[in-house]
Amino acid sequence: MSVKPLFTGLVYDENDQIVETTLVGEEPCYIVDDDGFKRHIPSEQVDRQVLNKMYEMIKGHEEFISEQAVSMLGQDDIFSRAIFIEQLKNIDKQFDQLIGSGFPEESRTYMGMTGFKVIINHHGDVIEVKQPGLIADDE
Numbered sequence: 001m002s003v004k005p006l007f008t009g010l011v012y013d014e015n016d017q018i019v020e021t022t023l024v025g026e027e028p029c030y031i032v033d034d035d036g037f038k039r040h041i042p043s044e045q046v047d048r049q050v051l052n053k054m055y056e057m058i059k060g061h062e063e064f065i066s067e068q069a070v071s072m073l074g075q076d077d078i079f080s081r082a083i084f085i086e087q088l089k090n091i092d093k094q095f096d097q098l099i100g101s102g103f104p105e106e107s108r109t110y111m112g113m114t115g116f117k118v119i120i121n122h123h124g125d126v127i128e129v130k131q132p133g134l135i136a137d138d139e
Helices: 043-058 062-073 078-089 091-101 105-113
Strands: 020-024 027-034 037-042 117-120 126-130
Touching: 027 043, 037 043, 043 091, 043 117, 043 126, 062 078, 078 091
Parallel strands: none
Antiparallel strands: 020 027, 027 037, 117 126
């Protein structure tokens, strides 16, 4: 069984229309409507761009994110914090596994509820990743 694209239901085109998904053979794809022509873009191409952009947003904020995570989980000790920091610093190495296994449906639903949104063009280039609640670079 093939895995769905990671961001199913969260990807929009430049006209703010949700992008559909399908399988072409065994390959999951996003379908972008380019003035009536349905472009099938391999989902891994888009998903990796999104994951890389998310990684760039995290980079440099590992300690803050770790502190917040361990506090929310009630595990606020030095060892838990160190584990979280290390996981965040090496998150890019986990992308292959994530693409292979996919996100649980509940995770995608939650991301959508929080306003997470990916905008792509008809070539599959990620134009913008909207992720409300992030720390701005100047904060």
